[in-house]
Amino acid sequence: MIAANHCGDDFAKHLADSGLVISSGPIRFLVHTKIPSVVQNLARLYSGLACSIDESDTAFFDFHIAVRPPNLFRKLWHRQAQFFLDDQIIFNPFPVHHATAMLEWGMNWCVSTQINTYLIIHAAVIEKNGFAVVLPAPPGSGKSTLCASLVLEGWRLLSDELTLINLQSANAVPIPRPIGLKNQSIQVIRDRYPDAIMGLVSSDTLKGSVSHLKPPESSIQMQAVECPVAWIVFPKYQENAATQIIPKAKGQSFMAIADNAFNFSHLGSVSFGILKQVVENAQCYDFCYSQLDEAITVFNKLARPNEF
Amino acid sequence: MKQLQFLTNWQDRMNSSQPLLVQILRAEQSLATLNARQWDLLVRQAARAKLIGTLYYRAEQENLLGQLPVGVMRHLESAKVKADKQYRDFLWEINRLKKALVGLAGSPVLLKGAAYAAAQLPPYKGRLFSDIDLMVPLDAIPVFEKQLMLNGWLSEESNTYDQKYYRQWMHEIPPLRHVKRGSVIDLHHNILPRTAFACPDPGMLLESAVELVGDDSGFKVLSPLDRIIHSATHLFYDGEFEHGLRDLVDLERLVIVLDDDTRLLLVDRAWQLGLQKPVYYALRYLQLILNVQGLSNALRKLEKAGDITGNMILMDALFLRALMPDHPSCDDQWTAVARWMLYMRSHYLRMPLHLLIPHLSRKAWIRLFGKEQH
Numbered sequence: 001m002i003a004a005n006h007c008g009d010d011f012a013k014h015l016a017d018s019g020l021v022i023s024s025g026p027i028r029f030l031v032h033t034k035i036p037s038v039v040q041n042l043a044r045l046y047s048g049l050a051c052s053i054d055e056s057d058t059a060f061f062d063f064h065i066a067v068r069p070p071n072l073f074r075k076l077w078h079r080q081a082q083f084f085l086d087d088q089i090i091f092n093p094f095p096v097h098h099a100t101a102m103l104e105w106g107m108n109w110c111v112s113t114q115i116n117t118y119l120i121i122h123a124a125v126i127e128k129n130g131f132a133v134v135l136p137a138p139p140g141s142g143k144s145t146l147c148a149s150l151v152l153e154g155w156r157l158l159s160d161e162l163t164l165i166n167l168q169s170a171n172a173v174p175i176p177r178p179i180g181l182k183n184q185s186i187q188v189i190r191d192r193y194p195d196a197i198m199g200l201v202s203s204d205t206l207k208g209s210v211s212h213l214k215p216p217e218s219s220i221q222m223q224a225v226e227c228p229v230a231w232i233v234f235p236k237y238q239e240n241a242a243t244q245i246i247p248k249a250k251g252q253s254f255m256a257i258a259d260n261a262f263n264f265s266h267l268g269s270v271s272f273g274i275l276k277q278v279v280e281n282a283q284c285y286d287f288c289y290s291q292l293d294e295a296i297t298v299f300n301k302l303a304r305p306n307e308f
Numbered sequence: 309m310k311q312l313q314f315l316t317n318w319q320d321r322m323n324s325s326q327p328l329l330v331q332i333l334r335a336e337q338s339l340a341t342l343n344a345r346q347w348d349l350l351v352r353q354a355a356r357a358k359l360i361g362t363l364y365y366r367a368e369q370e371n372l373l374g375q376l377p378v379g380v381m382r383h384l385e386s387a388k389v390k391a392d393k394q395y396r397d398f399l400w401e402i403n404r405l406k407k408a409l410v411g412l413a414g415s416p417v418l419l420k421g422a423a424y425a426a427a428q429l430p431p432y433k434g435r436l437f438s439d440i441d442l443m444v445p446l447d448a449i450p451v452f453e454k455q456l457m458l459n460g461w462l463s464e465e466s467n468t469y470d471q472k473y474y475r476q477w478m479h480e481i482p483p484l485r486h487v488k489r490g491s492v493i494d495l496h497h498n499i500l501p502r503t504a505f506a507c508p509d510p511g512m513l514l515e516s517a518v519e520l521v522g523d524d525s526g527f528k529v530l531s532p533l534d535r536i537i538h539s540a541t542h543l544f545y546d547g548e549f550e551h552g553l554r555d556l557v558d559l560e561r562l563v564i565v566l567d568d569d570t571r572l573l574l575v576d577r578a579w580q581l582g583l584q585k586p587v588y589y590a591l592r593y594l595q596l597i598l599n600v601q602g603l604s605n606a607l608r609k610l611e612k613a614g615d616i617t618g619n620m621i622l623m624d625a626l627f628l629r630a631l632m633p634d635h636p637s638c639d640d641q642w643t644a645v646a647r648w649m650l651y652m653r654s655h656y657l658r659m660p661l662h663l664l665i666p667h668l669s670r671k672a673w674i675r676l677f678g679k680e681q682h
Contacts, residue, residue: 028379060344060379064352086352087636116389117382266393 011043011050012036019064022050025164025175025223027111028059032066033103035081041100041199045178045214063110067099085110094205101202101210104180108161111175112262118164118173119271120262125158125172126150128303131230132172134163134282136260139207142237142289145185148213149292150299152193157219158227162262167270170277171226176219178212186211192292231302232257232284235295243294245287253284314642315625327638329353332366333557334599339363339370347380349637357553357633360387361434391434398425398437401491405440406526408459412451415528417443417517419496419538423529427520430561435554439483439492445514446497453481453495460486461493469670477503477659499538500545503659508581513538533570533577536562540590541583547654549630549647553597556631559590560598571606575613584610592620593627626650 012034014020019030020042031050033039042050066084070093080093083106090109094102112120123136124147137143144160151157157176164173178199181189186209189196197214232253233245257275258264264271289295328350331337342350354360364384367373373381402422409416417423419441424432444452457463465471465482474482479498485491498510517528530538539562543555566574578587588610594600595607629646632638655664 026378026382060348060351060377062379062382086355088356114386115382116386263389266389268393268396 011047012039015039015042020046020050021061022046022107023223024107024177025159025173027062027115027175029107029110030061030064031103032064033068033099035067035069035096035099037097037200038067038081038099038103041212042103044197045199045212048217049215049220063107063114065103065106065110067103067106069096098202098205100200100212101180101205101207104178104212107177111162116263116266118167119264119267119274121163121165121257122161122260122262123163123257124160125163125174125229126155127158127172127227128155128300130227131303132158132227133231133233133299133302134172134229134257134278135233135235136163136257137235138260141235142185143235144179144181145188145237145292146235146289146295148179148181148185148189148196149192149296151179151213151216151219152189152196153296153300155299155303156222157215165229165274165278166226167267167274169226170229170274170281172229173226174219174223176215176223178214181211181213183208188292189213229278229282232279232282233287233299233302234285235287235289237290238288239290241288241290243289243291243298245285245298248284248286250279250284254279314645315621327353327632327635329357329359329553329633329638330597332363333359333553334597336599339367339372339376344377344379347377351380351383353633353635353637355383355387356635358436358551359554359557359633360384361391361436362554362557364388365434388434391436394437395425395432395435398422398440401440401486401489402426402524402527404459404489404491405442405493406524408461409452409455409526412455414444414448415519415526416452417514417528417530418520419443419499419530420542423535424558426524426527427529429529429535430565431558435558439494441494441496443496443499443510443514446510449481449495449497453484456484456493456495460488461491462487467674469674473667477501477663479504479507499541501658503663504545504657505660506541506545506582506585506657508583512581532562532566533574534581536566536574536590537578537581537583537587540586544586544589544627545654545657547651549650550634552631553633556590556593556598560594560600563591563594563603564600568602568605571603572609575606575609578610579613584613589623589627593631596624596628597631626653 011020015032016034019032022029022031064086067081068084070080070082079096081096081099081102082093083090083102090106091102121134121136123134124143125132125134126147135143135147147160157179158172158174159176160179162175164175166173186201190198199212201209201211203209234248234256254275257279261271328346332339332350351360354363360383364387367376367384402425418426421435421437422440422442423429424435425437461484463482464485465474471482474480479501480494480496484493484495498507499513500507513530513534516531516534518531520527520529529535536559539555539559543552543559574587578584588607591603591607595603626646626649629640629643630650659667
């Protein structure tokens with residue numbers, strides 16, 4: 001199933017020795033692993049996006065992370081792996097074939113639990129023509145499928161999971177990483193976009209089958225560029241539903257986003273003020289869809305000013 | 309990993325390089341001199357020691373907040389935001405607790421973190437908080453427990469043996485967790501288990517406790533000396549040193565505000581309570597590890613008063629390892645052994661062997677076969 005990867009040998013060497021640097025927006029990860037499937041996956045998803053560390057690199061890393069087998073004893077019994085943050089175990093051991101998905105979740109966990117210098121919302125965020133649309137939604141709402149399609153149709157990916165809001169400017173801060181697709185979405189995206197680069201499939205995880213989509217290189221090149229939030233769209237995939245976009249009250253939108261924020265209460269009055277600013281300056285909608293083509297048309301219209 | 313003899317004397321140990329976090333806490337280095345790679349290590353050591361919040365205030369004190377690298381500030385500020393949130397939440401829980409206890413006779417004593425937060429004692433700034441420790445006289449335990457239950461704090465320990473064990477031998481009842489908010493209260497009647505060799509007279513602690521005024525009226529905190537003695541006892545009788553360095557930093561902040569005479573009174577009070585040993589260790593390691601000045605007289609006074617030190621070469625070998633940040637960069641080849649030995653020591657100090665061995669056997673039996681033997 002897996003084609004030859006792009007720079008396999010180098011990735012393996014860096015991941016095993018000094019570590020591989022993954023910069024995602026403001027956050028820098030230093031990643032270590034020797035597990036072949038994880039190495040292979042990283043080589044596919046991060047080729048051209050990650051770099052090696054050399055001895056002269058004196059930069060600061062936000063997170064030193066690793067995926068390793070637990071210990072010799074357990075290794076003999078089960079084929080397991082664990083996620084480490086700075087040498088400390090974070091999650092329970094998981095089957096080694098989930099390791100690629102766990103690494104991505106672990107990286108999200110690091111940001112969403114350890115960083116409080118942004119308001120962090122559990123939402124996808126994409127940009128076109130200099131303005132961002134935030135897509136907050138609970139799991140199962142089709143957020144990632146929609147986000148992946150729009151990104152493959154030319155929108156810039158800021159993030160698939162974590163919308164970072166700058167506490168001074170209220171802008172969305174990019175933290176682009178591979179987009180996690182689950183179950184049927186994997187095939188949907190593969191069929192629509194046969195050239196898209198996808199990682200290994202982790203089957204039977206807590207969230208079902210998971211595979212990640214490599215973000216476009218243009219999104220990575222723009223990862224230092226923040227942008228204002230012009231729209232907040234709450235997507236909902238419903239089988240056979242007609243495409244519908246309905247304005248949503250600002251108060252309701254505010255509450256729904258506050259509920260979806262990881263650190264809303266941590267930031268106290270700061271988060272209240274900044275979220276109020278975001279919601280006031282954005283148009284808010286509920287969006288229901290079943291056809292991706294129609295959904296894409298709606299979003300492309302959004303991005304052209306004066307159409308709504 | 310550093311290669312050191314297990315029983316290196318403390319001078320050699322302190323002369324060998326200290327963890328970066330310790331050098332910073334000793335104020336031997338300014339934060340302004342650190343390069344990115346050193347910051348990378350420092351933030352990781354401080355995260356493990358739960359002392360990033362302390363680094364934030366240290367940077368503020370050195371007027372560096374606007375000048376540090378963006379990545380570093382991200383972690384310092386994030387830690388401060390988290391500490392501020394925990395502080396707000398903690399004060400709210402203490403406020404709920406106060407409401408719950410209205411009408412009961414006698415003000416309960418807030419201990420450790422709860423006391424630092426409510427009375428804004430120096431260690432509170434940038435510190436993380438978890439459980440609320442509360443102390444009342446032994447005969448008031450049933451009344452307080454009932455009142456807490458009526459207000460939603462229920463015992464989590466459903467195991468009959470553990471319930472009995474706590475109530476018969478410990479200095480606290482099993483933890484009470486709030487059914488809705490999840491806050492945990494540890495209700496104490498003493499600061500060491502009844503079975504501990506050095507178990508002090510709780511009446512003496514309660515008598516000298518100080519009533520809080522203003523928003524937190526209705527609570528007491530231990531007297532300035534007893535606070536230090538309790539903090540020292542907790543640290544040096546406990547077997548878990550994961551946050552030992554943080555606790556030592558708490559002690560530093562409580563001790564440095566005392567003048568010379570009061571430091572000598574601390575010694576008298578420690579002897580009075582029979583807790584001279586942990587106080588001796590506290591002062592010794594404040595001096596050795598954090599380079600706190602002006603403790604020599606108090607230490608000399610403790611040494612003169614009797615043989616309390618035992619084998620200090622051994623204790624140094626253990627504590628000078630265990631009190632380092634629990635981070636791989638701070639370990640030598642003996643650190644794990646030292647932590648294990650101190651863990652065993654704490655059990656022994658808290659319970660004589662003729663009680664400890666049956667207890668541990670019973671626990672092992674329950675764990676193996678999953679049922680209680682009555």
